Amino acid sequence: MGSAVTASCTIRWERCRGLEDGQPLISWLLDSEPMAGRQRRGVGGTEVSELRVPQLNRPQAKLWCCVEWNGTKQRVGVAEIRAGYPPGKPSNLSCLLDLGDYGLTCRWQQGADGHLPTNVMPKCATSRSPAVTGCTPQNGHSQCTVPRRLLQLYRPMELWVTATNALGTAESERLRIDPMDVAKLDPPTLQSIRSMPPQTDCVTLTWTMTPRNAHMELRCELRYRAPEDPSWGVLTGIAGHAGTVQHCKFLFGTLYHFQMRCRRDLARGYWSEWSVSRNYTTHEKAPEGKLDAWWSTRTAAGRMEVQLRWKAPRRQEANGRVLGYRVALGSRRRGREPQTVCNTNDTHCDFTVPVRTGRVYLSAYNAAGESSATEVILLERKGQPLAGLRAVPAGDRSLWVHWEAAPVPVVAYVLEWQPVSSEPGHCSACWQLERNGTTTTTLIRGKLGAAGCPSPPTGLCGAVLCLHPGLTAQSLH
Template sequence: MNATTMNLTCQWALDQDSLLTGSRITLKGFRSRRDCDVRLEAIADCIPPAGQNSCTFPRQSLHLYQNMIFQVTVENALGAVESEPLCTDPMDVVKLDPPALWEVQSVPEETDCVSVEWEAATGSVHMELACELRYRPEGEQGWQLVHNITSSSPKAPHCGLFFGTRYQLQMRCQRLPASYWSEWSPTKHFTTHEKAPSGELDAWWRRKPPAGPASRAQEVQLLWKPMKPNEANGKILGYWATLSTRTPGQKRPATLCNTTETHCTFSLTPGALMRIHLVAYNSRGPSQPTLVSLFEKQGPPVPKIRVSPHDRSSFWVSWDPPGAPATGYVIEWHRVTSGDPLGDRDLGWTKLPGGDLTQALIQAENIWPYQPYNISLYPLYKDGVGMPQHVAAYTLQKAPSETPKLQAWSITKTTAELHWEPILVERQNGFITNYTIFWIGTDEDMNSAVVNASEDTFTITGLWPARRYEVHMMASTAGGQTNGTTLMLYTKAMDGTDIPFVYGLTGLLLLMIIVLVICFQKSKRMKTQFWPSVPDPANSSLGRWAPAVLHQENLPPPKACELSPVVVSALLVAEADGKTRLCWGQGEPAQEGCPGSPERDAHDAEAPRPSRGPPAAARRASYMNSAEALQYGLLLGGGGGGGSYCSQRDASPCLVSVRPGSTRPLLGSSLAALSPVLLPPYENLLWPLPPSPQPEGGPARRRRHVQEEEGAAAAALTDFPLLRGVMLDGDEDLSHLRGL
């Protein structure tokens, strides 16, 4: 029942739907006695709108301060059903309007007590009320309740509030004896007065790496927890850190930092006394200083640290106790990001007193799932701080948000080297356990390889040349796997090792083609080089151009010092009897009919020498195999009486040299003196011989004279380079010249 309108509202709930349309719900009321055993008088029924499970009786239908019976009836085509009857006095179910808060003030001044002035709602002035007051610091969730506030005390005192804190206050009331509570009154705001902070700061420090190799100053980061509201006694305006000592002449210690943050960084000279005073201050003054000692000594770390997730925003941290007795521990944690790997901006820490602890629950608002955290544990000793132990952890893990992007660095005929950049730590969503690389070529099966998470390169081997391959990577964590995009690559048809071979083979083929072209152009010369053509003297034209009677040919006299362009390779001696004999040729054995041979000697002994006549067909022989054109000479001797070399009665030339293609005589018409000239190349220097005087006497004396002349000529021939080995017919003493 509303205390202002005095209307009574009943509410009910249907247990089940009748599943029939046309159901009729009716709220009935009856007057009754105190024990509600008899229904004395019925009041007008209340019919609710369709679909509504409540109905209100007006004030005129009610009987106050006596019991009444209320009941709900539901009727449809199949029948009717009634609820259990409810027996109550309408005044016992009255719901008052909320009270009004007028004023809140501190009583007395500079204490933690307040006085709240309030007023009950209209319509409850003559009722006995019971009220409650609740309050909370602004920004917090929980409320503090104050009970036993009655209508006889319009001012409600309360103590235990924080200094300098803004509060929210609300109040509600109910009619006595028990009835429904009113709604909470509108919020009333109140700020308590301030006083100087009363607590101490919880501080921690850590050394930072030096700014550079030449820097001697030590970077120190000082950290502290915000002061608790019950200790702050007001709004903290800032924090002030100073050295605990001051130099002579200074009125106050040197200030290290004065900030509104909960951390600061400063430099200290190595070896300086590292004791710092830290205070918090508000409008009423500073707090008691907190002494922070920066120990140079570093103690032993804990042997091992373990971290396991507790829930989405907390870790369980456990460790083995160190060898030395510890006085406490400090646990640090920070979220690892690519832009801030040290985690200075998101650093959390807590100090745990007691050296017998071996585990702790880390729970903070700055811990999020799927993010990596680096957790460090420092043992505290009486005179120092131990070295930290570090471990990385996740509260929850899932599949990576992305995979590394593959890049092809080096591709050959059968291999492909792949490279990738690691995933950003914010996108990993867990610890990367491994990478799996898949590749498939045209008309090939899928292949794969598992790569360690610490690797960033991989070489695929066993590929086919000149073929297309599709490659993609899968990144895996404990929470799942993610596939990356596909990389298309083509293996080479040849690589660097094949190029020199191809170039060499091509060059060899070109060289062979060039050689063949040259051979075709110079076929005659090449044929001569590989298969030299040795002319056959028997088939030469020497016999055709030789004159019939050489001793009758008028040959011009040779010029002095004329260079002979002819290289004589073989000499033939032809006699007037028509027989031709080879007298000399280098490397040739003595031929039949030559002087000095047995056949020649027998022939000379048996047959007389015929008279001079024209030479018969000359017999030719080769001198040697040579790439040059071979030259041949033919010596013709005129027949004389008694087989003499030259007839003393004939002044015509007795020896001539016939060269191929020329009729110029090699030897002069007179051979009075033969003198060798050893000049390279040899010169055919021939001088005319003076006519030999005819000896007096008979034929025997003349024969001796001829023999003496022939001996002298033979002696001269042995010194002439071009005529060495020439065997003149009729001179048996020159047979040994064939061996020269």
Template sequence: MVEPRTWSLARAAMIILLLPRGLEQCGHIRLSAPIARLGDPITASCIIGQNCSHLVPDSEILWKLGAELQPGERQQRLPDGSLESTITLPHLNHTRAFLFCCLYWNNRLQILDQAELQAGYPPTPPHNLSCLMDLKSNNLICQWEPGPDTHLPTSFTLKSFKSRGNCQTQEAPILDCVPEAGQSRCSIPRKHLHLYQTMGIWVQADNVLGTNQSQKLCLDPMDVAKLEPPTLWALDPSSEAAPPPPNCLRLRWELWEPGQFIDQKCELRYQPQHGEASWALAAPLLPRTFQHELCGLLPATAYTLQMRCIRWPLPGHWSDWSPSLELSTAELAPVVKMDTWWRQRQLDPRTVDVQLFWKPVPLEEDSGQIQGYVVSWSPSGQAEAVLCNTSELSCAFRLPPEARQLALVAYNRAGASRPTPVAFSESRGPPLAGLHALGQDPHSLWVGWETPSPQPQGYVIEWGLGPPSPSNSNKTWRIEHNGSITGTLLRENIRPFQLYEITVTPLYQDTVGPSQLIYAYSQEKDPSLAPELHLKHIGKTWAQLEWVPEAPELGKSPFTHYTIFWTNAQDQSFSTVLNASARGFVLHDLEPASLYHVHLMATSRIRATNSTGLTLMTLALEESELHILLGLFSLLLLLICLCGAARLCCGPRKKNPLWPSVPDPAHSSLGSWMPSIMAEETFQLPSLRDPSMPPIAKITVLEEEEKKPGPWESSDSSGTCGLPTLVQPYVLQGDSRAASTQLQPQSSPSNQVLYGKVLGSPTGSGPGHYFRCDSTQPLLGGLSPSPKSYENLWFPNSPLGATEAPSSSQEDDCAFGPLLDFPLLQGLQVHGVEELEGF
């Protein structure tokens, strides 16, 4: 048995013999093509030689493309004993990649061989081939565009040959021109060219996948000649020639010396040095002329000029633009009119201090630049006297007493403008009807006015910083020549958050109107604080308030109005609005000894700002005033009571009292129960034949004041049993139609019982009359039951409405019994019968 130490040594020796380098020499890769078209398939095979196969007889050959394993197609043993594996890549999508043949050995993937794969495209035909003959270097320079990238090394060759006519025949080849690496242009030296002879030119592109050519050019090298640009010069003025007009420039040029024998034409372009104007081409220049006058330019302006030339009339290429030439046009006398304005101050009766302002208004597009202004006047018979010569737009001087009109001119080195007359008009025109101003934005102000009558010819608007800036300092002004306008927007010299003083003056024919002044902020800030509210005086029903507004702050909106709010202890709110000039206010109609909360709100054009709140208590009434008020209240209450009592006492008695007046039965008599009829009362009694007349359950006898004895003892047709006059009215006055009909008692015990009053006279011969009473009071209860609804004075055994008279034995009962048994009279001891007998 082999010892472990001996086995380890043998294993180490085998590893040393089978190093990876020895394995790499065993395999070899063969490719169908090392360079393929991008996307095309490619085939490879890996062969392990016979000398290495005995080491790995059963091993599998693996493939890797880059870092990815690829499955092989087949693996076989060749007749010579070597082992072969084949792989086909259907689409080679890598422009460059490495293919590895591998084998697992000692649990590791070992590379046996590798091969580089390349893929790309065949070259496309080069295009846009163009050539020009550089006469300065005498080389024919051609350039082209190579086309898309092939991903493979591609070479370009400029090929040419000499020919005649239209290059259909090739006479002699010209040496090929190979450009530098990465270049797409190539030059053919002059020594290989034949000028004024045609030649054919093309470009050929080559790589491993193919060859392609561009279209052929057939040209004469001189037909593509490019000249050098000319040289520009300013034309020197001569004493004989007149100077150029102010808007013109004169120049000359010299052609490139080697090309002077070539006929050519040139182009001239120009542009102002200052500004953003683009280049402008001059009119076509005549051939073989070497000077030109360029007109239509701005006076007193510097211009940049350039020129280029081309072979003419034969074909050729334009030269590059020449180096720039800078020239300036001459000045033009100013062509302007003047807008003028002035301010005057009378120093003494013969001396007037005048400050004159003016603004030049160009009358033409090219009016010429202005160097200065002259203000003068012409005394009669004397030379012109200059009052002011300045480059500013204003001038101050003392006006001579005899001067009524001045002249103002603008001048430069080319001359002076036409004089503008300045007349000092008196202020006798009508003023503006109204003036207002408003800040539109941080850098503009809108000023408006109402047109006076008659309409002015124009307006002068002046504006500048308001107080605390000095008056008339740095003021800006302008004239509006349209007299029908009612406002204008001021944008010049306007800064945000500034107070401006604006003056508008109407202009009339030969006179002016008085100036109107207004202040406005260009942009206003919020007011910082509202005025603080103070209590000045207070009373029982009033309170006097006051406040002191802050001084106007620069750039802050002034207050337009104030609003005072006050609230009482019951949260009832009141308010009032005051204008901005108010400095105090009195609260009226307050309650004595009451608490009020007051605050002030100040409002501007920007927003409203609240002041601090104020709490106040009105004064209480004094003790004497309370006594007076209580006394007056007591007198009023007493007067109301007296009036009510007088009405109750003096007014007529009501017919239906709220409750019946029932006397004490123990101290009453039947006579005292009988109320006397009022003389002034007149009753309208219903007809006794009224079918709707209900039966009467209560009869009240109304006595007349004067009672005369009459034949009441005699019997009448009504069948009253010969009752005395007092008792007779108690006889039932029933319905005559019910005499023959026995009435049935009503089933409902809750029926109401009606009462009535009987009007009768003991002296009258006719029957008594009655009328219903409004009362529905039920009959009083007593020892005997109350009569039924169909009963009145008779007992239940007496039928209702009996028409026969009672017997003589019942006469006394007929007279007095029913009275004693009447429910209202039960339990009473009736007195006064003797009084009845006296009748």
């Protein structure tokens, strides 16, 4: 492409009888474009025209030789011109071995278009045999399959792709592989999943490989995810021939999806597809730990009305999920069955107890059992309101809350807040416990936007309460 083109056209006089003056006038057309040649008399009663096109910038063209006949150009000869470049170098050669028929399917990217008919052929060679054509691509596709008879399994081979046209030959980079290194295996089959050992956060899985993969040294990966998890957890480096693996730190009483894949224990091997998913729900474990609780009381008609609220325990690997909560009078430690005054799956409860009741017991439970009870001492409400309660923004989802120190020793503070549009006098939508009794400031972080809790710049009403043995003080704002 871009080179000069020369051509000549020869006309014999005796074949041009009928011309008015007997003198043939030769002209040229490049496709439909008139071109001027140089005409001269040749030997043996001929007329010759020679043409030179300085630069041909099209990949295909037809050059016509014409003779003027009665004022019109008669086309008497044609040459088809093909122009282009040497073939571009093929690239990104990769191959994959099918363990069904042991054919090696290779794919590549074609080089730059040379605008000329190009013959593309994959080649292969071993250390013991010369290069041969591996296969023939069909219909211009950039892939084909080298048959098993041309391969040496478990031995290194060289593969490359050649592209040839009228102007030259280009070769891809050579791929040096053992065909078995690029075998794509069948996915394993997950057979069983169990919580083992019992009452731990560990799960044991067993699997099998297809017979045609079972003799290979394999490396596998296991992935798992609960429906609410944003991404998969992955366990790597599993020996494929082991057939069993144990992994821990699963949540109790939770549905998980498990999948597995394997490849030959070599860096260049292809992973199998992920296995068919298998679901498993881990066993339940009784909840553990104490519950943070806050309450308010009011005496009416000889009974004490209690509003009790608590924080749901944080879900961790070592803690079972919670199905419900129980508030009871009396503890099992005293040998008597406690009297249940509230049973709920919420995190608050209103109930009445005898006026002299000094404490209740709060516990969480699920199908596997009940947590140890949290003792809640129902103290008498006394003391003076705290002064100087104020809040300062500390970012998009946080507030610094300040107050003046209490006039008496303090065990802990509880901060409550809710939207100002809520009913006055019931400031209990959200709360948190500040266990440092000497502080006069605390940060509400990441809770203002929680369900049921307002986000800035919504106004808040709040209550700071100071606690110490036998005495509480409350301040509403």
